[in-house]
Amino acid sequence: MIDLHVHTTASDGRLSPAEVVAAAAERGLSALAITDHDVLSGLDEAVAAAPANLEVVPGIEMTASWHGSQRAVHVLGYFIDRNSPELQVALQRAQRLMERHVDAVLDQIRKAGGVLQRQDLDRYRHRYAGGAALVLGMLEHGVLRGAPPGTGMRLLRLAAAEPRAYSVGEAVGLIHHAGGVASLAHPAKLKRGEPLLSAEDLAPLMAHGFDAVEAWQWIPGGWGSGHYLGVADALGVLVSGGSDDHGKRTTEGAMRLGAQPVPSAVLEALRERALALRGG
């Protein structure tokens, strides 16, 4: 079994890359993709920690904009060259944009009489501090409670309006340029309240050059791969699958990591596609 969607402390996971690798080995996985949000910094440690019988696939999950809407689309990349200069420059730009956003919101908070510092956000880190960390920080530090009437909601909206460094098409292009394949992450989460989207629903998004769609994904109540295997077939694309593990336990105390039956053949098809893209 394999798991192609896992986060570490390099972004918003709770386990270090080495701990994630150890947990995967313990569960008997043969392959694991590290897919941290908009960073590559966990990959070296994971690769170094992997035993001989566990393949660590270099991956990423890029937060991309879609049609200028605030709603982000998550783009998974596999078999990427983590030294790709274009990819590294784009990721650094994303980090700079987010830092400027955080500073601008903190400035507005100060103007509204609130007290919140950049270092207060460290404990809610999501790759680096962004909108979610700002919202949590405002709540915990009583900024909203203490703000003049009407100001709290304005600050929340401002914090949530995260800048996006790349569109979906750009993210897919960067992954291809870095020698990888791109998969659309958790389509079940794209539209609130509508986990089972159709091939027609996804076609305009997939047209940005995706090689695959994430079929095995967590849908409340089950892993629900069946529906998206059919969608992938209709669209003529490959599939990927993973637990989207962030190191948290389920209510029953189980780890998500490796908890769904993604067959190894899925990885071989993605690998072949990556090789074909590089060759041609």
Ligand SMILES: [Zn+2]
């Ligand atoms: Zn995601």
Ligand SMILES: [Zn+2]
């Ligand atoms: Zn994820």
